[in-house]
Amino acid sequence: MPEDADAPIQVLMVEDDERLAQLTERYLAKHNLVITRVADGERAIAAASEHRYDVVLLDLMLPGCDGLTVCEALREHDDVPIIMISARGSDDERVAGIERGADDYLAKPFNPRELLARVNAIVRRERGQLGPTQRILEVGELVLEPKQMRAHLAGAALDLTAYEFRLLYALAEHPGRPLSRERLLDRVHRGKAEEAFERSIDVHVSRLRRKLGAAWMLRTVRGQGYMLLDDASQARRG
Structure with missing residues (x-):
């Protein structure tokens, strides 16, 4: 994990909806997040193996290799935080995502401000900024x-x-x-x-x-x- 708490947040966005991906990327980039965007599961797995990201935004419904499979594949060799995003928002779908290794789950349609808040929160925690309690x-x-x-x-x-x-x-x-x-x-x-x-x-x-x-x-x-x-x-x- 990055040791510099102020380093730019590196995001891997896995989303095949081009319009949604562009709008989300544009919003996050305005808040100084560095976005790498891919549209399918195979390229997501390849990208994560080549670069260390701070968080992965992973759509559940992807062409070919779906989000659950990608999540499971990433978890085999990486502890990168994963926020799963899907139009399916039932508890069963959320549990399935967490069972495969996701850290958080956000249902579509979502407010980009909420997504940004979740990304910032999960990266702060990953970088060791847990709040006032820091004792061993x-x-x-x-x-x-x-x-x-x-x-x-x-x-x-x-x-x-x-x-x-x-x-x-x-x-x-x-x-x-x-x-x-x-x-x-x-x-x-x-x-x-x-x-x-x-x-x-x-x-x-x-x-x-x-x-x-x-x-x-x-x-x-x-x-x-x-x-x-x-x-x-x-x-x-x-």
Whole structure:
């Protein structure tokens, strides 16, 4: 990820609607974002392999290789933040996008100001500008460094997306205490409630469990939400 918080934001826009792509590019460029635009999935995958972008704006409905397939392909080798954009705005479609690796989801038609705000927010978080809390957290053998957006468990680096890191950090701030989905959404998404949905937390927790390789660390507390445990807490509860 770029270390310079003031560096221009490099955006890969994947959109086959020429008129929408031009209008969106024109608006974002006015706000000093550098846009690379491609119109199909194959070229998107190629572009992402040749250059490091700060964020990918990925249309779901693309000719040939669709957005979900592109998202999955990018996630195989890259943790670049992905904002999926689609005319399909149902919860099932959003969950499908997140399950494939998207960090955010925006339904068409969208306000370009909202898109710009989401891009700026996700890049700030990716660059380590999480807000007032910047302290390193240690929970058992888990170490989280928010400034560098690094996570280690038992000395091994964890390959987390920016969203997954924020979710794990929020849980690590209150080890041994359950946090509701609503509170996690507020801490992780840092946006209006209508911009997110509770099922997205379930998907990200499931992915986090797999990446931690220690599923017991993230416990579901019925009726209350999720809780992060350390080794000592597990021993006491076991």
